[in-house]
Amino acid sequence: MSSKAAHKIGIVWFRQDLRLSDNPALKAAIAECEQVVPVFIDDPTDGTISSIGEASRAWLHHALASLAQSLEEHDNELLIRQGDPLTELEALLADTAATAVYWNRAYDPATKTRDSAIKSVLSESVQVISCNGLLLVEPWHLAKGDGSPYRVFTPFWRRLLAMLSEQDLKPLAAPRKGTLERRAKVTAKLAIADLGLLPERDWGESMMSYWAPGEKAAAKQLSRFLKQQVTDYDEQRDIPSVEGTSRLSPSLHTGEISARQVMFAIQSTGADITEKGTGIEAYAREIGWREFATHLIYHFPDTVSEPLDSRFSRFPWAPDNKTTRDKLQRWQRGMTGVPIVDAGMRELYATGWMHNRVRMVVASYLVKNLLIPWQRGEAWFRHTLVDADVASNVMGWQWAAGSGADAAPFFRIFNPVLQGEKFDKAGEYVRHWVPELDSVPNRFIHKPWELPKSDQPADYPSPLVDLKASREEALAAFSTIKLPQQQ
C-alpha cells in the first residue's frame, strides 16, 4: 500500500454481498485505503417488510461464519455489530478514525430509504462510496424507449441481453494475499453467535443440514450445476423429485455469489444463451427474472405490500376470521389434504426451500382456492425461505395472484391434481414429503379422496376445500373487480 492511498482507513459495510470475489465495494476500498475494516451490522429492531425471516437468519449465521473465515485467511477480521446501523457506523468511525465507508447498493424501498439517510449524515464528515454489487444492470440504466420502466419480462430480457453483449462480464478478482491485512485496533467485539441468528429450536439445525452456505460452496455448486445439470435444465427443472435446478437462490440472496459471476460462468461454457429451448437459455433467463424483480421493486416500491394492478385493492378476499386463519394455518403446516400442496409446504418447512414449480402450485392454491390474500403467503415464505428476497418474493406472489407486472391472469388457476399428475407422475415427491400417502397407488396419489373411504390413509386429512367449487368461487370473486368490457 503506497502513501498515495486516498484514505488511511476505510470501512467496508457488508450487507447482502457476503463474498470477497466480485465485490466492487471491497475492491474500491482496497484500492483507495491503506487498511480495510470490514463490518456486518445486524439490526434486530428492523421491523420493515424487508427484514428477514427465521430461515434466512439461520442461513445468515453460517454465511457470516464463512465470510469471517475468509477474511481471517487474509489476516483481517470481520467485525460484528448489533443495533441501529447509523449509530454503529458512527461509533466504528470514531473507534477506527476511518475516513471512508464503502458498501454495495440495495434496491428495496426500506433499505434504500435507510441507506440514503445514512449516506447523507455520514457524508458530512467522511467519504461514502456505494457500488453496484447486486445487479447486472441497475434500474436507472434500463428503460423502455419512452423512458418508462419495463413491466413485461420478455422485452426487458431482450434489452438486458443486448446491453450485456456490449459489456465485459468478467467478475472482479478476489483480493490478492497481503492486500487486506489490518492492524487497526477495534474495541467492543461481538461474536457471530451473539447475534442470536440461529433459532433456538433444533429446527434450524436440521434445516441447515440440507445446505452448504459460504462463498466457496456457492462457487462449487455453480460449477457442478453448469457441468452436470444445466443441459437438461429446460425439462428437469419442472420435476420436483429431481434435483434439476441450481439451488443457488439462497447464495444469490445473501451475496455469496453474484449474478455477474453466474452470467460470466454461463457465458464461459461457450453455449449460446439466446438459443431457445436449451437448458442454458432457460437458466440465464432465471437470472433475468431475478434482475427483473429488483427493477420492479425499485420502480414500483409500493408493490412490496400493495397490488400493482389497483383493481385488486377491492378484491373480495376471504374475511380475516377464525375460519380463514385456520385455513391459512393448515396451508402453512402442509395439512390441506391436497398432496402436492402439502408436500411443497412440508418441504419448505423442513429445508427452508421449495421447488419453484411447486411454489407456483401452492401459491395458486392459497390465493385462488382458499381466497387468502397473497400478502399472507408472501409473509410465510419470507419467514421460512432461506432464499427469501423481498423483490423476488413479492414479484412471485403478485404473479401468482394475477395482480403484478407480467402476471399470470387471475383466471389462470392451477389444478393441483393435474399439476401433480403432470410433474410428479409416479408421486415420488409427494411420497417423500407426505409419508402418510406411501401406500396409495399411483393412480390416486394426487387425489386420495377418490379412493374408497376404507382405503384412504387414516392419518391424512381430507381436502380443506373442494377444488372445483372453490375454483368457481374464485372466478366469481374475480368477476366483481373486472372492468367493464372495453368498447
Place this chain on the structure above:
DNA sequence: TGAAATGTTGGGGCG
C-alpha cells in the same frame, strides 16, 4: 410458467 368448456373432424360400428 392453465384448465375447462366448447367446437370440429374423422374413423368405425351399425342398421
Place this chain on the structure above:
DNA sequence: ACGCCCCAACATTTC
C-alpha cells in the same frame, strides 16, 4: 353404399 351416431383426438374459446 349410405346415413347416423358415438367418441376420441385435436383445436379453439372462454374463464
